[in-house]
Amino acid sequence: MKTPDETAPERADSGRDVAGTAFAAELSTHLADYGDRPCIEYEQRWYSGAEFTNAMREIDRRLAGAGVPVSARIAVVVRNRVPHAAAVLGSIAGNRPLAVIDCYQSGAGMGRDIERIRPGAVIAAAEDWTAPVVDACARTGCAGLVLSPALGDVRIIAERDSGVIADPVGDVPGLHLLTSGTTGPPRRIPIPTAALAHTVATMTGGATAAPDDPPELVHWPFGSVGICQLLAAPFLGKRMVLLEKFDVAQWVRAVRTYRIRRTGVQPAILRMLLEADVPRADLASLEYLPGGSGPLEPELREEFERRYGIPLLWAYGATEFAGSVCAWTPELHRRFGAEKAGSAGRPLPGVDVRIVDPDTGDELAADEQGLLEASVAVLGPDWVRTGDLASVDSDGFITIHGRGDGAINRGGFKILPETVRAVLLAHPAVRDACVVGVPDPRLGHVPFAAVETRHGSPAPTEDELRRAVRDALPSHHVPVAIAVVDRLPRNAALKAKIDDVAALYRRD
Known part of the structure; x- marks a missing residue:
């Protein structure tokens, strides 16, 4: 579409x-x-x-x-x-x-x-x-x-x-x-370098700049597609403020000092700003906040917009697509924001989107849920299938309904449970393992694991298992806790029961 x-x-x-x-x-x-x-x-x-x-x-x-x-x-x-x-x-x-x-x-x-x-x-x-x-x-x-x-x-x-x-x-x-x-x-x-013009457009929303405009605020980790935030300022002829990592005090200082009008955010950032009870006056220069890297819960949107009066213009994308696939613009928000608040906006120029049946691959009709596929013109003609369940309404607005593969979204970083499980299973004392996402008030969800030990083997310690994951995978994959048990909770088919495993998690 x-x-x-x-x-x-x-x-x-x-x-x-x-x-x-x-x-x-x-x-x-x-x-x-x-x-x-x-x-x-x-x-x-x-x-x-x-x-x-x-x-x-x-x-x-x-x-x-x-x-x-x-x-x-x-x-x-x-x-x-x-x-x-x-x-x-x-x-x-x-x-x-x-x-x-x-x-x-x-x-x-x-x-x-x-x-x-x-x-x-x-x-x-x-x-x-x-x-x-x-x-x-x-x-x-x-x-x-x-x-x-x-x-x-x-x-x-x-x-x-x-x-x-x-x-x-x-x-x-x-x-x-x-x-x-x-x-x-x-x-x-x-x-490809040729595709980065598309990425810049997704970062800036096609905006232009005047010489006296405030600087771009760059804080997304360079290890992700957020590195392309670096390109926005030069192409707009603007200065940039670079933060080594997101920090509420430094982020607010930049917004307040330079009267910044818009800057990208993630759900975790919104939670941190709310938890810090940042004064509304400190964010008064913000006209809107584009966001992404994870779903925006309706309750979080409502609380943030009510407290600060700043529209949240959410987008959806992935590294594979060189940025966003669809997004809200200020004009779309003015026209449709109230009635389509749960949407991720419309496809961007140069992007085709379709929803397909997970089993047959057939394209589905408006409002039917299936797997989202996208084709970005500057990357070539191929359709790339995502693991996200989505639907497109008759007005062309895309709504993301969640993952089709059980991935954990940890503050914008997606973690496939099987990737972490494979590391845990490599430990000689682990017979089986289950990795699940558990709610976190700041990051949305975080990984938690339970491992079943082999009979006759010394039980591994939680620290030992966490070190094994840290040595094998990027740090956001490391479970917040690991329960070492004699037997995992299982159903009649002997599959680990996700809800019962999650119930083993105890936040300190």
């Missing part, structure tokens, strides 16, 4: 290289336009455009000095810091393939990522150069660059070993991101 008067972009793959090169050149121009003007604020210090672009050039110079060709895939262990932002935007402006490695995992997990990616170089802060990361770089022959907290201070710790590295040349220029699980188990997929 398309929005009215929509003209889909050209789908031909042959045009991607040209379009990607044009996007990269446009980004370079926008960044250069800052000159000596403020570009990015971090920890309440402003960096000029010249400082920022000089840092980008220094990273490029160090990559060349380490023997890394311009076509090589680069991996960045990302943190929401200014040097990392320079590494990311510099790679995109150079039309390089850039693989993002989440810093919120163990060193062993980062090392496994490096061996899977096989980049020409790894760029990371000093604290992330742990022994497993160093060893992984040595085995793959990739170069190593250390980012200092001081912008532009970059050090080579390992040169590229052309005699060892097996895959020095990347495939698709653009961002290579780990998916959150919307369309299946997490995997790293490319968002």
